[in-house]
Amino acid sequence: MPTLALSKAITAGLRKAMEDDDKVVLIGEDIGKLGGVFRVTEGLQKDFGQRRVIDAPLAESGIVGTSIGMAIRGYRPVIEIQFDAFIYPAYDQIVTQLAKLHNRTRGHESLPVVIRVPYGGGIGSPEHHSESPEAVFAHHAGLRIISPSTPHDAYWMIQEAIDSPDPVMFFEPKRRYWLRGEVDTDNRGPGPHTAQVVTEGTDVTLVAYGPLMPTAADVVAAAADEGTSVELIDLRSLNPIDFDTIEASVKKTGRLVVTHEAPVFLGLGAEIAARITERSFYHLEAPVLRVGGFHTPYPGSKLEHHYLPDLDRILDGVDRVLAY
Amino acid sequence: MPTLALSKAITAGLRKAMEDDDKVVLIGEDIGKLGGVFRVTEGLQKDFGQRRVIDAPLAESGIVGTSIGMAIRGYRPVIEIQFDAFIYPAYDQIVTQLAKLHNRTRGHESLPVVIRVPYGGGIGSPEHHSESPEAVFAHHAGLRIISPSTPHDAYWMIQEAIDSPDPVMFFEPKRRYWLRGEVDTDNRGPGPHTAQVVTEGTDVTLVAYGPLMPTAADVVAAAADEGTSVELIDLRSLNPIDFDTIEASVKKTGRLVVTHEAPVFLGLGAEIAARITERSFYHLEAPVLRVGGFHTPYPGSKLEHHYLPDLDRILDGVDRVLAY
C-alpha cells in the first residue's frame, strides 16, 4: 500500500482512469507542461500526449462548454478549474447546460464530465483563491458533488467520478494537497455517495468534509480530553447528502454540529440542520449548530485564520451544543 | 390612491426614481421601444430618451460588467434581466465583482446597481423561463436581495433598491405582474429589509414571499375554514432575512412552515429552518417544514403545476406540522 500525498493520489487516480479508458481526456489551464498550478496533472501530458492532456485557452465557460461537446462526441472530459472562484465564468454552462442536458434529452444523452475544483482557504492566497462555492452548485439538480478528505478517498473517488455517467463536481481540499496517507489501490471505499463515520462517539455528532476533516479530528481528540465523546462523520458526498448516516448518528447522540469553510448562511449546514431536525425532531437535545465562514467576502490572508473554523471555534460549537 | 398592476407599479417606481435623479439609467435587452418583454419599462425610453433607457447587446455579463463601470463613473444603473435563468452568464460579474468591490476598495467605492430579475414559474413558459435562483445569490455576501409581492411594495421597494448604495437584486414575481392593488404613493412601507406579518394567527406560522404570497393567503383562508389559525409572514427581504419577525411569530405559534418555488434543497427555507430552530428551540412543537420545488430541473409547462407549491401542497404542510 503506497503512501501518497492527497494531490498525488488524485494524479494516480487520473492516470489509472486514463489507462483504463482512452476516451478520458483532461482539459484545463496550465495542466500540460506545468502540470497544473498544484501539480495534480504533473507528468500526464508527457505520458499521454497533448491530445489527452489539453492546455485550454483561458476561458472557463469555453472549457466547460467544449467539454460538453466532447462528451456528446463520446469523450469523458475531466476539467481542472485553477482555483475555486474562477469557476464562476462557467456557472451558466454548468447549471443550464451540463446539469440539464440529460433531462433536456429525456435521458438520451449522458454527460460524463468531471469538474475538478481545488477549493477552500488556509494557504495564504489573495482574493478569489480560497472560496468554498459547493452550496451554490448543490442547489441545482443534475450535478453530483463529492469531496475527498484522505488520499485513499481521493484516489478512488476521482475514478468513481470519471466512471459516473452523470456530471460530477469533484471538490479538492487544496490546503490538504500535501496531506499524506496510505492508499489501498486494491480496495475501494463505500462508494462516492456514502458518508463515513470516522470516529464513533456518544455525546455529539460532528459533521465535516474535505479540508476541515483534519481539524475535526483534532476536535475529537481535544473533546475526548475534556471527557466528551464526539462521533465524527466525513460527509464525502455533498450532493446527494447521505442523510441516513447522519440521522442514525444523531438518533444516538442527540446533538449535532456541522462545520464547513463556506459561509454558514445558506451553506450545506443549513440543509443538514433543516433535514436532520425534521427527521430526528424528538431525538434532538439541542438545535443543530453550525460553525463556518461568515457572511462576508473571504478576507485577506492575514485575517483568514479568523474566518476559517479552527479547533477552538468548532470546540466552542461542541460546547454550546452540549450546554443545551 | 391609484390601483395598479404589480408590473405597472414597478414602472411607476422606476419613473419616479428617474425623475428624482438623472444619474439613474436603465439598461437591458429589449427594454427600449418594446418596453421589455413584460412591458415593465414601457414608455420610459420615449420619455427619458435612449441615453437613459439603453437597449444593450445580448450579453448579460456585459450588461452587469458595464453597469459596474457606469456606477464607478457615478451612475445608478438599473438592469433588467429578461428571465431568471438568463442571469447565469452574469454570475461571475455579480458575485466576484459587483458583490465584492465595496470590500475590495475598503469602502471607497459604492456600487449602487440594481438588478431586476423576473422570476418564478406558472406562466406556461419553456425551459429557463421559470426558475427561482435567489438562494444562490443570497449565499454570497455583498448583495441585498428583495422581492415584493404587492403593487404597493413593488412601487416603493424598487425605489428603495435604487436609493441603496449597496447592490440590490430585485426579484419580481413575474406571474403576479398582472396582480392589481392599491399603491399609496405618499406612504412607504416599513423599509426594504423588514418582513411583514400579513395575517395574524395563533396555530402555525407560514412564511412565503413574492409569487407565493397570494397562494399563501388562500392557504390562510382555507386553513381558517378548517379551524386552523395561520399567521402569514411576507418575507420581502431575502438577504438579509428578518429573522426577528419570524422568531417572534414562531415563539407565539410554536410551528413554522416555509414555502417557496425554488427547490427545497438548499433553498431559503433551509436557512430559515436552521436559524429559527436555533433561536426558538424550546418553543417549537414540531420541526420547521418546507414546501417547495423539487431537486429536478423545472419541468415543461404541462407539468409545472406539479412542481409549484399550490394551495393543497402548502395546506398539506400545515396539516403535517400540526400533526406533531
Place this chain on the structure above:
Amino acid sequence: MTSNIAQASDSRTSSEPRMIQMLTPDGERISSGEYDAFAAELDDEDLRGFYKDMVLVRRVDAEGNALQRQGQLGLWAPLLGQEAAQIGMGRALRPQDFVFPTYREHGVAWCRGVAPETLLGLFRGQNHGGWDPQEHNFHTYTIVIGSQTLHATGYAMGVGLDGEVGTGDPARDTATVACFGDGATSQGDVSEALTFAGAFNAPVLFFCQNNQWAISEPTSVQTRVPLFMRGQGFGVPGVRVDGNDIIAMYAVARASLDSVRAGHGPMLIEAFTYRMGAHTTADDPTKYRDAATTEAWAAKDPITRLRAHLESLGTPEEFFVEVDAEADALAARIRENCISMAEPDPAEIFAYAYREPHSLVEEERAEYLDYLASFEDSTEGAR
C-alpha cells in the same frame, strides 16, 4: 492628425461587403465567382427538392403558429423568411455531420429527419426537447443564447481527436455546425467558441443567421461592423451570403463544409436574411419595427424567388399544386399528432434529473407520488 490615425486602421470605413448571391429576387440565376462550382452540381430535380422542402417547412411553421393561437402550444418560434438559409444549409450536410441548433432551426431539423411533431414537445410544454441527438446528428434545441456554439466546437474538437477530418474519405470527414443568430454574436460564449475553434483548428462551421433582429433589437445594437467579419480576429474567416437565395446558401454551405471537413479550420457563414414574423408568438413586432421594411424584404422572399426560377426552367404547374397538397397533408398530420399528445406523467419530472439513482430525487419522487395518490379517493384531485 488624431483622426487620421483612427481612420487609418478603422475597419468601419470599409465599403458595403460582398454578399454571395446566385439567384436574384426575381429568380434570375447569376454567377458568383468561386462559389459557382458548388452550385454546378444542382440539377432541376435538386431545385424542385429545395422548393418542396421550403414550402413544407413554411407550412410546418404556419401550423406551429396556428396551434399556438388555438392553445395547443404554449409558444412557437417562427422561421418565416429563413427557409432558404436553413434548407440550403441542411441539404449541404452529409449524414455524419452534426448540427447544434437554436430554437428556430425547424428547417435544418427537417433536413435532419426530425419529424416536426417531435419539435412540438418543447413548444407544447410536454418536455424540453426530448429527442435523441445521436439518432439525427442533430442536437436538441438550445434556448440560452449562444451556449450551443461551445458544444459544437467541443464536438468538433472531439471529431478532430477521432481523426475524422482531412482523411479525404467523404464518408468519414465530419463537419459540425454551430447555429446562432445575430443577437447571439454578442454573447461571450460565442466569442469563446471562436477562440477555441481557432486555437484548436476545430472542424466547425459557424452558421449565423442574421435575420436583422434579436427580438426588438436591430443588428445595429449588437455591432457596427458586418457580422461575417466577427471571426477574423480569432482566425475564423467569414463570408456573407444572401440567406434568401437557396442556391447561394447551398453553394456557400457546401464550399465551407468541404473546407471544414478537409481540415482547413473553422469558418463562419453569415446568412443575410430577415425574420418576417414575430420573434415568437409571444412577441408583437409592431411595437418596434415598421411594416415598410418587412414589406421590402417580402419582395426578396426565398420561395417566390425559387418558384420564379423553376417556372422559368419550365417546371409544370402540377408540381407546385402537388407540393401544396403535400403541405396540406403534412399540416393535418402535425395537427392531429399534436392534439393527440398524451398529458405527460408527473413521474417524468423526476425521471431524468440524473441518469443514476439519486437518493434525494428518489425520496422526493416517492413522497410526491404518494401525495398525489392520497387524492385518488378524494373528490378534489390534484390540480
Place this chain on the structure above:
Amino acid sequence: MTSNIAQASDSRTSSEPRMIQMLTPDGERISSGEYDAFAAELDDEDLRGFYKDMVLVRRVDAEGNALQRQGQLGLWAPLLGQEAAQIGMGRALRPQDFVFPTYREHGVAWCRGVAPETLLGLFRGQNHGGWDPQEHNFHTYTIVIGSQTLHATGYAMGVGLDGEVGTGDPARDTATVACFGDGATSQGDVSEALTFAGAFNAPVLFFCQNNQWAISEPTSVQTRVPLFMRGQGFGVPGVRVDGNDIIAMYAVARASLDSVRAGHGPMLIEAFTYRMGAHTTADDPTKYRDAATTEAWAAKDPITRLRAHLESLGTPEEFFVEVDAEADALAARIRENCISMAEPDPAEIFAYAYREPHSLVEEERAEYLDYLASFEDSTEGAR
C-alpha cells in the same frame, strides 16, 4: 477547389504584421510613419523622466520579489520586462483619464501616483487592494481575468453619457484604459467588452500587454492570429507596438488616447513584450519555457535600450548614478513601510461587506468579537 475557398478568405495567411518601433534594441532612434508626430514632442528631459520611471518601477518590482522571498508578502506578480509598455502608457495619460488595471500594472500605478506600498496590501494579505480608485483615477487591481475590461467599457459609456468626449477641450475629453493580458483575450468578458465598446462607440482604449505567456501557456494556446486583430470583427481597430520601446509605446498610446478622447471610438493596442520573470513568485517558469527565449528577449530590454539612446544623446553618467541612488532609497522606504504594516484588525473582515448596516453581518461580527474577547483572560488566545 475547396482549399481555394478556405484560403481565399483565410486571414491566417497574412504576413508578419506591422509593429510600431521607434527605438531599436540598440537604442537607435528610427522613424515609424504616422506615429512619429506623437513622439516629436518628447525632449531629452522627457526621455530621462521615462528612464527614471522605468528604473524605479523595476526596483519596486525587485523589492516585491525580495519581500515575498523573506516572507513579508504572500505573493508578488513581477512586471520585469514590461516597464516600457506600462510607463509609456502611463505617461501618455491625462489626469482625467481613468485606468482599469490587472494585478501586474505596477508601472501604470506608479504613473497614477499610487504609492508602491499601497500596492503591497493585496500582496501581503492585509486586504484585497483597498485604495480609493477616484483619488488616482486608477482602479483597484482585478484578479479575475478580463472582468475589468467590462468595467472600463462601462466607465467609458458613462463618460460618453456625461459628454466628456469629443468636446475639443483637453482638460475635459476623457479616455478610459482597459488593461489586460494575452491570456485574457480568450475570456468571454473581453469580447463582450469589445462588443459594447463598438456598439456604443465608447471612449475606451483596450491595452493588451502581450507578454507571450499566460502562466505556462504561450500565446499560441489562445490564438492563431495576432492579437492586435482581435477587435476588427467588433469594429475596434488595433495596432501592434513594440512594448519594449518606450518611445513607440508613448507615441502609439498618445495617438490612440487622442483618437479615443476625440470620440472616434474604441481602439486596441497590442504591446508586444515579454514576461521576463515568473508569472508570480508562486510560479516556476523553468517547468515550461527554455532559458534561450528569455535570454533573446533580454537583448531587447527596455531600460538598456533607452539608456543606450540617452547615452548617445550625451546624458552624463551622474544622471544614471542619481537614478540608481533614488531607486535604492525607494526600495528602502518600501521595505520599511511594508515591514511596519500593522496586523489588520479582525473587525475589518466585517467592515466592508456592505456599505449600509446588514443585520446578519452585524450579528456575526458581534458574536465573533465576543468570542475573541472570551479568550482575552485565558492563556490560549485566539490564533
